[in-house]
Amino acid sequence: MKIVTWNINGVKARIGNLVHWLREAEPDIVCLQEIKSVDEQFPRAEIEALGYAVETHGQKGFNGVAILSRLPFDEVNRGLPGDDADEHARFIEGVFSTPGGALRVVSLYLPNGNPITEERKFGYKLAWMARLEAWAKARLELEEPLVLAGDYNVIPEAIDARNPEQWVNDALFQPVTRQAYRRLLNLGFTEAVRNTTEEPGVYTFWDYQAGAWQKNNGIRIDHLLLSPEAANLLRATSVDKHVRAWEKPSDHVPVAVHLDVAA
DNA sequence: ATGGTTGGTAGCCAA
Numbered sequence: 001m002k003i004v005t006w007n008i009n010g011v012k013a014r015i016g017n018l019v020h021w022l023r024e025a026e027p028d029i030v031c032l033q034e035i036k037s038v039d040e041q042f043p044r045a046e047i048e049a050l051g052y053a054v055e056t057h058g059q060k061g062f063n064g065v066a067i068l069s070r071l072p073f074d075e076v077n078r079g080l081p082g083d084d085a086d087e088h089a090r091f092i093e094g095v096f097s098t099p100g101g102a103l104r105v106v107s108l109y110l111p112n113g114n115p116i117t118e119e120r121k122f123g124y125k126l127a128w129m130a131r132l133e134a135w136a137k138a139r140l141e142l143e144e145p146l147v148l149a150g151d152y153n154v155i156p157e158a159i160d161a162r163n164p165e166q167w168v169n170d171a172l173f174q175p176v177t178r179q180a181y182r183r184l185l186n187l188g189f190t191e192a193v194r195n196t197t198e199e200p201g202v203y204t205f206w207d208y209q210a211g212a213w214q215k216n217n218g219i220r221i222d223h224l225l226l227s228p229e230a231a232n233l234l235r236a237t238s239v240d241k242h243v244r245a246w247e248k249p250s251d252h253v254p255v256a257v258h259l260d261v262a263a
Numbered sequence: 264a265t266g267g268t269t270g271g272t273a274g275c276c277a278a
Contacts, residue, residue: 114277
């Protein structure tokens with residue numbers, strides 16, 4: 001089974017790219033972020049025509065997440081618990097039945113957090129990460145295969161940036177940000193790409209500005225975290241870097257994990 | 264080199 005995360009940066013502007021990529025990559029489950037669409041305007045018909053079930057958690061203008069799946073959804077949960085005042089659409093969980101039992105997959109869009117001088121930005125990011133840690137800790141107690149996939153807006157280590165010095169004042173690379181991410185990992189998750197790729201220079205995002213793609217000035221911020229039960233099934237990972245060179249690309253590319261689960 | 268580009272929206276904001 002192939003499970004992919006992709007920050008698509010506007011699903012309505014990217015529907016052509018998305019359909020082309022779905023035909024080419026043939027994923028079983030896709031976690032999308034930054035759909036930038038309300039649920040009613042999500043282009044579901046084109047995706048359903050390819051055999052996918054579609055569940056969305058959108059909002060007007062920005063943010064928004066979705067899960068596309070060849071398996072039917074047994075259950076869908078929208079929103080990260082822990083703050084009733086938080087109206088950002090950044091979290092959706094799907095539950096599926098496999099021959100081995102339940103499989104849980106989350107599509108998350110962790111707050112960017114810039115600038116770090118603004119509490120409503122950076123403080124919100126750190127608070128959101130604390131809520132995610134609490135949620136994940138409780139979910140791990142189920143002892144089920146769980147894939148926490150998404151745009152984490154976290155550069156875990158210096159080797160995850162082509163030019164780490166460029167990011168020292170950025171919310172994505174603050175020590176406190178990386179600490180919070182590591183706390184999440186240390187609950188018992190396996191980070192799929194880090195655990196299957198030895199070479200440095202694996203990036204998932206290249207800024208539109210200043211020729212970042214042409215210079216390969218990228219960062220690795222899209223991650224797939226596996227519960228112990230999911231990590232036992234880990235076979236391989238892959239990054240669809242070529243998608244960044246397509247016409248009208250997202251600034252992120254799809255990142256995949258292949259699990260030993262019958263699709 | 265505090266520049267540069269894109270999507271959604273019609274507020275320039277968010278990234």
